[in-house]
Amino acid sequence: xxxxxxxxxxxxxxxxxxxxxxxxxxxxxxxxxxxxxxxxxxxxxxxxxxxxxxxxxxxxxxxxxxxxxxxxxxxxxxxxxxxxxxxxxxxxxxxxxxxxxxxxxxxxxx
Amino acid sequence: xxxxxxxxxxxxxxxxxxxxxxxxxxxxxxxxxxxxxxxxxxxxxxxxxxxxxxxxxxxxxxxxxxxxxxxxxxxxxxxxxxxxxxxxxxxxxxxxxxxxxxxxxxxxxxxxx
Numbered sequence: 001x002x003x004x005x006x007x008x009x010x011x012x013x014x015x016x017x018x019x020x021x022x023x024x025x026x027x028x029x030x031x032x033x034x035x036x037x038x039x040x041x042x043x044x045x046x047x048x049x050x051x052x053x054x055x056x057x058x059x060x061x062x063x064x065x066x067x068x069x070x071x072x073x074x075x076x077x078x079x080x081x082x083x084x085x086x087x088x089x090x091x092x093x094x095x096x097x098x099x100x101x102x103x104x105x106x107x108x109x110x
Numbered sequence: 111x112x113x114x115x116x117x118x119x120x121x122x123x124x125x126x127x128x129x130x131x132x133x134x135x136x137x138x139x140x141x142x143x144x145x146x147x148x149x150x151x152x153x154x155x156x157x158x159x160x161x162x163x164x165x166x167x168x169x170x171x172x173x174x175x176x177x178x179x180x181x182x183x184x185x186x187x188x189x190x191x192x193x194x195x196x197x198x199x200x201x202x203x204x205x206x207x208x209x210x211x212x213x214x215x216x217x218x219x220x221x222x223x
Contacts, residue, residue, distance in 0.1 A: 032209045043201055043214040044153060051209070088153060090212075097166045098143065098203075098212055100153040 002027040004091050006101035014109050019076040021104050023089030026070065032092035033065055035074045037085045038103065044088055048074060079108045112136040114215035116202050122221045123192055131187045131218045133202030142185045143203040143212060144177065146170065153201070159185065160208070192222045 003026045013019040021035075032051055036044035048063040050056045050072065056063045062075040072091075076083055086103040093099060115134045123129050135142050144156040157167040157177055164177065176188045185204075189196055199219050203212040 032211075034211055036214075038153075043217045046211050046213065049211045092209055095166050097155050097158050097168075099155055100145075102152040 002093060002099060004089055004099050004101035006087075006089050006104045008102055009105040010107050011104055012107045012109055013079050015079055015081060017079055019079045019083065019106055019108070021074040021076075021087050021089075021106065023072045023074075023101055024070055025072070025089075025091045025099075027091065027093050027099075028067075028070065029094040030091045031094075033063070033072045034090040034092070034098070035061075035063060035072075036088040036090060036100075038088055039085050044090075044100075047087075076106075081108050081110055084108045112138075112213075114202055114204055114213050116200075116215035116218050118218060119216065120219045120221070122223060125194060125222055126191050129189050129192055129220065131189075131200050131202075131220070133185045133187070133215055134183050135185055135202065135204030136213060137183070139204035139206050139213075141165075141205045141208055141210075141212075142177075142179070143205075144187045145201040145203065145214075146198045147201065147217075148198045156187070189220075192220075194222050196220060197222045 005024045035048045038044045050063040050065045060077045064073045088103045089101040142159040156171045158165045199217045201217045202215045205212040
């Protein structure tokens with residue numbers, strides 16, 4: 001059974017600090033990795049995607065991928081209260097499906 | 111900005127009834143997906159669809175479920191005989207390629223009573 005694992009949290013981070021979200025995956029053949037943000041009762045919203053080892057930055061967000069360790073992370077700099085949400089790690093597997101982790105609840109403390 | 115649209119936003123149905131959930135994927139996308147999220151739980155993969163056929167399905171997607179692309183724009187999920195445990199938020203998604211990011215619709219909240 002291929003898995004995407006995340007710590008469910010909640011992760012509490014002071015406003016203005018860096019939030020660090022982590023994810024591991026089991027399918028070594030996975031090539032594409034995504035971070036989605038989901039507010040309560042809403043649909044997942046794409047935040048970042050990453051295909052290559054290393055870091056990818058977009059504004060306050062940085063995605064990090066280490067395929068050897070099967071590990072992907074998301075850093076949120078200068079955390080804002082509006083960043084409070086559940087963050088879903090998703091992995092595109094070789095067999096035409098995208099698998100989601102259970103999500104990490106992030107709470108930014110004002 | 112192109113988006114995935116789903117209708118209805120909320121569907122209430124009696125147990126044993128058939129429901130059809132509708133989706134219009136982004137027009138140049140080739141891969142379509144249905145996901146389910148039971149309240150408070152993870153987003154679960156149901157099925158992927160490419161080139162007018164199912165390319166992958168999960169163990170959740172049993173004989174009660176079917177998908178169809180009846181025309182060039184719509185993508186539907188049918189549940190033949192709904193059960194109480196089918197109550198969930200159903201999300202449609204689409205992507206340009208199998209490796210590309212998937213964009214989600216706003217979801218249909220299905221309530222089976």
